[in-house]
Amino acid sequence: MKARIFAVGALLLGTVLATAAPAAADDSAAPACVSYGQSYRYLTATNNCEDGVHVYATYANGEQGVPHYVAAGTYTTIGSGYGYSNVSGLYLAAKTTVQVHYDAGFGNNVSIRGSVAPLSWASGQPCVNQAADLWECTVAGIPGGQAFEYKVLINDSTWSTGGNHAGVSGYGHDITPSF
Structure with a gap:
């Protein structure tokens, strides 16, 4: 029974991930020097670029996070963890x-x-x-x-x-x- 529930949950999660809302047309994916880590409660962005960046996350449930400034060489909490929803992408804010x-x-x-x-x-x-x-x-x-x-x-x-x-x-x- 647990295996069947897990399989249905994975199928639903895959469907949600496939239909997640894309970023706004004016925004672009964060550069490779910006990465994110997600725990159950928090989403953090790490900026290894030479300049500070304004980034926001999009989530698998279609929600879009609030933009945050991440200074060069630092990291900061920018959103909710996977207890809320999995991240589908990290984008530079316009x-x-x-x-x-x-x-x-x-x-x-x-x-x-x-x-x-x-x-x-x-x-x-x-x-x-x-x-x-x-x-x-x-x-x-x-x-x-x-x-x-x-x-x-x-x-x-x-x-x-x-x-x-x-x-x-x-x-x-x-x-x-x-x-």
Whole structure:
């Protein structure tokens, strides 16, 4: 009886693995220098690459994990173990660039906050000043094709006016905010 249950379970697991959802079209498989290990409770990613990476896991049950940053030469817990579901793949998360056309003034900076991790509404990620009136906000870690909302701030304390901006991960966005 146990052998029959095991065989049926293995057959069902094979079916689930074969029908697992693929990664978003904009994302690609993690490079060979990034590996994962899965215990009953945890999924860890090890990064042996020269640069840090943003990765997420897809599971055999069709679920997609939250993106996590893994610094070069380190490992970190990025998801649930096989007690939840087996991993079907590890993928690089898409990068999204928001070009902010605004002169923030000498000594000020621009940051971005948003609705989907790694962005949050609680604290901003810094943007890079490219010219007097151009700031570049690069967000890595939102799965490709996922919709999200965001706003930009001056010195991570003064919010831009108006409603939230709508974005889609993996695409570039240009905005001209008012403060």
